[in-house]
Every structure is written in C-alpha cells, then in structure tokens.
Amino acid sequence: MAPRGAYHHGDLAAAAVDEALRLIDADASASFSLRALAERLGVAHRALYNHFADREALLAGVAARGFDMLADALVIAPDAPSFLAAYVRFALARPGLYDVMMARRHTAINGDPGLRAAVDRVIGAAVKGLATPGADDETQRREVMRIWMIAHGGIGLQRARMLRLRSDAEFAEEILRIAGF
Amino acid sequence: MAPRGAYHHGDLAAAAVDEALRLIDADASASFSLRALAERLGVAHRALYNHFADREALLAGVAARGFDMLADALVIAPDAPSFLAAYVRFALARPGLYDVMMARRHTAINGDPGLRAAVDRVIGAAVKGLATPGADDETQRREVMRIWMIAHGGIGLQRARMLRLRSDAEFAEEILRIAGF
C-alpha cells in the first residue's frame, strides 16, 4: 500500500510482522509484548492498533507469513521423503513460528483471507509433493493426511521430549522409517 | 499430607489442581488467572505460592493429574484400535487439559517426579496396549511411536480444522483407517 517513503513510518503493518518474527524466533515462543515490539519499531505501542485489531490479529498475520514460507520450503521437494524431511526441518528450525501457525483457530483461518490462502498453498504443495501416481483421489487424500499427522505429531512429541530420542538428527532419520520411506 | 480438618484450608494444593482442572475444561485453555483460581477457593491469591513456586509449577501439577487420568483411560483398552480411539477421545474431550499436558517442557517433566511418573504410566500403557506379539523390541518401539505420532498429530490438525473433515466423529473413524486398523 505504502511502497516507499510513505507517511510516518512507511509500511508499519509489514514491519511489525517482520519484527514479530524476529522476536518469536529469538525465544522460540510468541511471548513478546506489544510494547516491546513497538519500541523496536520506534513507535508508540498503540500505533499497532491502527493495523491490527488486537494481539491475535497480529499473530494471524505472522501465521500467514509462516505458512507462505513453509509452502516455499515444500514446493521444491522432489519426492515424498524429502517433502517430509523439509517439513520437519522447518518446524524444528522455527519452533516458535510453527506454534503460532498451528495454534490459529478455525475462525481465524477462515476469517483472515491471507491466512486462509497461505494455508491452502501448503495443502496444495502437500497434495503435489506426496502424490502417488495411479491411486484414486480418496487414497491420495488419505496419504496426505497420514504423512501430515505423522509429521505434525512427531514434531510435537519430539519437542516435548516424549520420544526418548537422543537428538533432532536421530528423530529426523527415525520419522522417515516410521512413515514407511 | 493433611487428610481431614487440617489447618486453615485442608489440602490447598490438591484443591487448587482440582479447581484449575475445572477452569481449564470450562474454556478449553489454561488462560485462567491465579487470582480467579484463588477466589474460587476462598483464599488469598498469594496463598497458592506456599504450594507452587509459580504458575508454571501449578500447571505441572495439573499436567501430572492429566497424564494419570489418561493412563487410566488407556489401560482398559483391549487392543490397538481401541487404544487409539481412547486416546483420541480423551484429547478431544478435554482439549485444554491435553494442551497443558503436552506443552510441558523437557525440564519440567524431568524436574517434577510426579509428572515424570505419570508420563511413564502413559508410556507403559502404550507399550502394552499396542504390543504386537512376536515382533522384536525395536519394531514394537517403532510401532508405539508410529501410533502415538498419528494420534497426537491427527488431534492437533483436527483441532486446527486443517483436515477439512466434517466432525470429530468422522475424524475418529478416519484416523483408525489411516493408522491401518
């Protein structure tokens, strides 16, 4: 909307999402305060409310950007095993962001068109990246769900250290075997 | 420790965990404040700090109780499909509690002996409930991980409405097929 030297700040909405991503990555959770975020942007904390209805709306913006980045990481996977590996790598590299993405509720996803579109990009990448030629649609759909469940569940359990594995590297190897690759 | 008419309140620690469970179930998240909890117990909010170091310690207590209840729900499952079904039923019936259980970090689980023991009860139930006779230990271990990943991941994706299924009932049916049962 405001490409260059626009008004007071430029494009505060985008800058806020950028900075929020940095803060989230920094301590692997979305525990930052709006005030800390605003201070880093050199702006009164209330200025953010001109672009986001509330904290939740800002996080929805962060989630949308996260799904976009995830889709970028997934579309280049040449086959199912590398697809799964790329997904796991993304989630373990940016755990705070992954949490924000996955914590968004149904209403948020369907309410925010940008967020919905980004999620759909990821789903599209999954359908293509996990396609098994010759299988009917129902089977393909189920295979996407199966891999996604194993990936998402494995990530959560590994992060909670419930699997008793020695390292993330060992986990990355193990999950491929478990998925049947 | 304080069985009957003990001191001022009786057993505030246990009562606090009970009441926290109610609040968590009520709005499907652990968003309650210590003050609201204390008020319901008829006690100054600071009294809780005589039993829990901080909010996180209280939630660790809640998580321990959650794992105990989950283990109770799992040990009676006669075979692998009913085990999976029971796990999913528990998590979808008490989403707030399930989140609290799964959000506990490595340090919390290993630091609190009660929590650790409760987690081990669940793992023990899984190993028994999912046992496939005649398979070697490594295979059994991997099968436990596979089902747990599918269950935990499926639950998370279903709750975020990422799977595009019509209802929790449909999900419960679908996940059994996906697990290969």
Place this chain on the structure above:
DNA sequence: TTAGCGATGTATCCACTGGATACATCAGCG
C-alpha cells in the same frame, strides 16, 4: 493553490496480571 479530511501515530489512562515483601495465625511438638 489550498482547505480539510481521513489515515496514521502519540499521550495518557485503566483494570488486571504474576510475583515480592512483610506480617498474622495457629497446629503440634518439646
């Protein structure tokens, strides 16, 4: 050219939160 309007940002306030410090109460043991 300029008036003023709407978008953006600021100043200040509020109720509420988790947590800290200091003190009061009282069960049970010597």
Place this chain on the structure above:
DNA sequence: CGCTGATGTATCCAGTGGATACATCGCTAA
C-alpha cells in the same frame, strides 16, 4: 504451655493488552 514453622493475608510493584482523546500530515477536490 510456649515456641516454631507451616500456612494464609495484606499490600505493594512493574508490566500487560486495550480504550479514549488528541495530534500530525499526505492526498484529493474545489
């Protein structure tokens, strides 16, 4: 029977998300 340590209370604090009122200034229409 008096002391002590466990338990609970009173009060304070800085920090939080959010609200209301106002200031700034680019853009557009006359």
